[in-house]
Amino acid sequence: MPEDQVEVVVGKAVYRGRKGSTVAELGISPPDEAVAFSLNGHTYDFQQGIRENGRLSWLTFQEEAGRLVFRHSGAHLLAQAVKRLWPEAQLGTGPATEEGFYYDIRLPKPLGESDLQAIEAEMQRIAAEDLPIERVELGRTEALQLFAQRQEPFKVDIIQRIPEGVPISAYRQGEFIDLCAGPHVPRTGRLKAVKLTGVSGAYWRGDEANPMLTRIYGTAYPDAEGLTQYLYRVEEAKRRDHRRLGPALGLYLFREEAPGFTFWLPKGQRLYRTLEEFSRRLQEPRGYQEVATPWIYRVGLWQQSGHWDHYRENMFVIEREDEKLGVKPMNCPGHCLLYQSAVRSYRDLPLRLAEYGPLSRFERSGTLHGLMRVRGLHQDDAHLFVREDQIAEEMRGVLELVDLVYRTFGMPYEVVLSTRPDDYLGSLEIWERAEGALQAVLEAQDKPYQIHPKDGAFYGPKLDFYAVDALGRRWQCATAQLDFQLPLQFDLTYIDRDGQPKRPVMIHRAIFGSIERFLGILVEHYGGDFPLWLAPVQVRVVPITDAQGAYAEAVAGDLRRAGLRVEVDARNQKLAYKVREAEVDKIPVLLVVGRRDVEQGTVSVRIRPDGDIGARPWPAYLAELAERARMPVG
RNA sequence: GCUGGCGUAGCUCAAUCGGUAGAGCAGCUGAUUUGUAAUCAGCAGGUUACGGGUUCGAGUCCCAUCGCCAGCUCCA
Numbered sequence: 278m279p280e281d282q283v284e285v286v287v288g289k290a291v292y293r294g295r296k297g298s299t300v301a302e303l304g305i306s307p308p309d310e311a312v313a314f315s316l317n318g319h320t321y322d323f324q325q326g327i328r329e330n331g332r333l334s335w336l337t338f339q340e341e342a343g344r345l346v347f348r349h350s351g352a353h354l355l356a357q358a359v360k361r362l363w364p365e366a367q368l369g370t371g372p373a374t375e376e377g378f379y380y381d382i383r384l385p386k387p388l389g390e391s392d393l394q395a396i397e398a399e400m401q402r403i404a405a406e407d408l409p410i411e412r413v414e415l416g417r418t419e420a421l422q423l424f425a426q427r428q429e430p431f432k433v434d435i436i437q438r439i440p441e442g443v444p445i446s447a448y449r450q451g452e453f454i455d456l457c458a459g460p461h462v463p464r465t466g467r468l469k470a471v472k473l474t475g476v477s478g479a480y481w482r483g484d485e486a487n488p489m490l491t492r493i494y495g496t497a498y499p500d501a502e503g504l505t506q507y508l509y510r511v512e513e514a515k516r517r518d519h520r521r522l523g524p525a526l527g528l529y530l531f532r533e534e535a536p537g538f539t540f541w542l543p544k545g546q547r548l549y550r551t552l553e554e555f556s557r558r559l560q561e562p563r564g565y566q567e568v569a570t571p572w573i574y575r576v577g578l579w580q581q582s583g584h585w586d587h588y589r590e591n592m593f594v595i596e597r598e599d600e601k602l603g604v605k606p607m608n609c610p611g612h613c614l615l616y617q618s619a620v621r622s623y624r625d626l627p628l629r630l631a632e633y634g635p636l637s638r639f640e641r642s643g644t645l646h647g648l649m650r651v652r653g654l655h656q657d658d659a660h661l662f663v664r665e666d667q668i669a670e671e672m673r674g675v676l677e678l679v680d681l682v683y684r685t686f687g688m689p690y691e692v693v694l695s696t697r698p699d700d701y702l703g704s705l706e707i708w709e710r711a712e713g714a715l716q717a718v719l720e721a722q723d724k725p726y727q728i729h730p731k732d733g734a735f736y737g738p739k740l741d742f743y744a745v746d747a748l749g750r751r752w753q754c755a756t757a758q759l760d761f762q763l764p765l766q767f768d769l770t771y772i773d774r775d776g777q778p779k780r781p782v783m784i785h786r787a788i789f790g791s792i793e794r795f796l797g798i799l800v801e802h803y804g805g806d807f808p809l810w811l812a813p814v815q816v817r818v819v820p821i822t823d824a825q826g827a828y829a830e831a832v833a834g835d836l837r838r839a840g841l842r843v844e845v846d847a848r849n850q851k852l853a854y855k856v857r858e859a860e861v862d863k864i865p866v867l868l869v870v871g872r873r874d875v876e877q878g879t880v881s882v883r884i885r886p887d888g889d890i891g892a893r894p895w896p897a898y899l900a901e902l903a904e905r906a907r908m909p910v911g
Numbered sequence: 912g913c914u915g916g917c918g919u920a921g922c923u924c925a926a927u928c929g930g931u932a933g934a935g936c937a938g939c940u941g942a943u944u945u946g947u948a949a950u951c952a953g954c955a956g957g958u959u960a961c962g963g964g965u966u967c968g969a970g971u972c973c974c975a976u977c978g979c980c981a982g983c984u985c986c987a
Binding site for chain 1: 912913915943945946947948950960977979980981982984985986987
C-alpha cells in the first residue's frame with residue numbers, strides 16, 4: 278500500500294483512501310446514533326482525518342468514551358449560551374465528567390437560579406438551531422491571535438502551555454468558537470436533553486493563587502428519557518442522603534459544638550457495634566489478634582514514623598508541659614511499637630494486629646461531610662507483619678475478606694492496583710517483586726482489575742477497592758497497602774531460619790475503611806432499609822389493645838432470649854397508626870398480636886417490603902426469625 | 912482554609928415594602944381500646960445560629976464570628 282494511503286476496517290468492510298481523509302471522504306457512513314469512533318484506542322470525530330490503519334468501531338452514548346464526547350459537546354453548548362448572554366464572559370476549561378460536564382467561566386456577576394434557567398433556555402435554543410460543529414486546525418500564532426482578539430486570556434494561557442509540535446484545533450458552531458482538542462458530536466442538534474445542575478467556584482488551574490472562576494455544572498443526554506432517569510437518580514440520592522436519613526431514623530446526629538464528630542444515638546450505636554462485631558467474627562478465625570494502643574503519643578513517635586513530615590497538617594497536636602503530643606490519625610506507629618516489644622521469629626509471622634480504636638484527623642473545615650468525611654473516626658484497621666515470601670498469601674487472604682464482606686452487603690466492587698510513583702522510596706527490586714506479587718494474586722483469583730500507574734504511595738504499591746452501591750455510585754472503601762518503609766523507620770526485624778535478623782514487610786489494610794463512613798454508605802445503599810441481621814431494631818411487637826399487652830411482652834421476651842433486638846409498641850393508638858409508624862421507622866419485622874392471636878397462639882406478621890403475610894404459629898415462627906436474623910459469618 | 916449560597920420551634924416550612932414571629936408533624940394532657948400506612952380535643956413549645964451596627968422600629972438591611980450546603984483545595 279502506498280505511503281499516502283490508509284486502510285480501515287469497519288465490521289467486515291474494508292475502506293481505503295488518502296491518508297488524512299475523514300470517514301465521509303473514505304465513503305463510510307456512520308450509523309445515526311454514533312457520535313464518534315474509536316481507532317486503535319483513540320477517539321476521533323467525523324471531521325478528524327484518519328492517519329493510521331486499523332479497525333474502526335463506532336462510539337455511541339452507550340460507551341463511556343462516546344458519552345464523554347457527547348458531554349464535552351454539552352460543555353461547548355453551555356459556553357456558547359453563556360457568551361450569548363454575557364459576551365464579556367471569559368472561558369476557562371469545560372471538560373466532560375462521569376455524570377455530565379462543567380465549564381469554568383469568569384463572569385461579570387455571580388449567578389442565581391434564574392440565570393441558570395436563562396442559560397439552559399439558551400442552550401436549548403442553540404440545540405434547536407442544529408448548528409454544524411466544525412473542526413478548525415490552527416497554527417500557533419493564528420490561535421494566539423484569534424483568542425487574544427476574542428479577549429479570552431485563559432485560552433491564551435492554555436495555548437501557551439501547549440508543547441510545540443502538538444496540533445492546535447478549535448471547534449466552531451455558529452458564531453461561537455472554542456479552543457478544543459475535540460472530538461465533538463457533528464451537530465448541536467444531537468444534544469436533545471440538557472440540564473444545568475449547579476454552580477460553584479473553582480480556581481483557574483485549581484490553584485488558590487489564581488482567580489476564582491464560576492463553575493457551571495450540567496448534564497446532557499441524547500433523549501429526554503435518559504435525562505429523566507438521571508434526575509430520578511439524583512432525587513433518589515437526595516432521599517437517601519445519610520445526613521438526613523440517619524437523624525430521622527434516630528441513628529446519629531451532628532452538632533455544631535463538635536464539627537466533624539458524630540453523636541451516636543442508641544440505635545446507631547447498635548448498628549455500629551453490629552458492624553464491628555461482624556468484622557471481629559470474620560477476622561478472629563482468620564488469625565487476626567485484636568489490640569488496643571494509645572491514642573496520644575509524643576511527637577517523637579510521629580517524627581520517627583514520618584507522619585510529622587508527611588501528615589502533620591492533618592493531625593491534632595496538643596502542647597503540655599513544654600512538650601508536643603500528637604493524637605493518632607493512624608494506628609501503624611503504635612502497632613510497630615507493639616511489634617518491637619518482643620524478639621520476633623520467622624515462625625511468628627505473619628503477625629496480624631487488628632484495632633478498632635479512635636482516630637483523629639484534622640480535616641479542613643470545608644471538607645467535612647456528614648459521616649463520609651469526619652475528624653473523629655474508627656477503622657476496621659489491621660497491620661500484617663509478614664515475610665516477603667508471605668506477601669502473596671496474605672494478600673490473597675485480604676482479598677478473600679474483601680470479597681466476603683462486599684458480597685454480604687450486595688455490593689459489587691472494582692479493584693485498582695496502584696504502582697510505583699516517581700518519588701518512591703526503597704529498592705526498585707523490592708518494588709517490582711511486590712507489584713508482581715500483587716498482580717499474581719489478582720490473576721490467580723481471576724479478578725478483573727485496573728492499573729493506575731504511578732499512583733501508589735511512596736512507601737509501597739497498593740490495592741484499592743471501589744464498592745458500587747444500589748444507586749451505582751462508587752465508593753473507595755477497602756484498601757491494602759504494602760509498606761517497606763515503616764519497618765525500616767522502626768528498625769523492625771525477625772530472626773530468620775538462618776539465625777540472621779531480617780526485615781518484615783507491613784501490610785496496612787482495612788475492609789470497611791472508616792466504620793463511620795462505611796455506615797453512612799450503607800445507610801444510603803439500603804436507603805435505611807437494613808437487612809434483618811443489621812437492623813438496629815429487628816422486630817416490633819404491636820398489641821392491638823391493652824388486653825394483649827401481656828401476650829406481646831411474652832412474645833418479645835422469647836425474641837430477646839433468642840438474641841433478637843425487639844421493641845414493644847403498647848401505646849394506646851389505632852393499629853393503622855402504629856403500622857404506619859413502624860413502616861416510617863423502617864422496622865423489618867412487625868408482629869401484630871390481637872385477640873385472635875392470643876386465642877390461637879399466633880402472631881400476625883408484617884414484613885418490609887412485602888407487607889402483611891398473615892398469621893404464624895408462635896413460638897414456631899421464632900426459630901425462622903432467629904435463623905433469618907443471624908449474622909452472616911459463615 | 913478559599914469562593915458562593917443558606918441558617919426561623921425537635922422536624923418540614925410560612926411571615927407583603929423594614930411594622931404584633933405562624934402552621935403541620937413530633938411532644939405533653941385528656942378522651943377513645945382500635946386487625947395492617949396518620950382518632951379527636953386541649954396545652955405547651957422561640958434571645959429568628961451567635962455578636963455588633965443602621966433605624967422610631969430588624970427574622971428581613973449592613974459588618975464580623977460559628978455552623979451547614981455546593982464546589983475548590985488537601986488527602987501518609
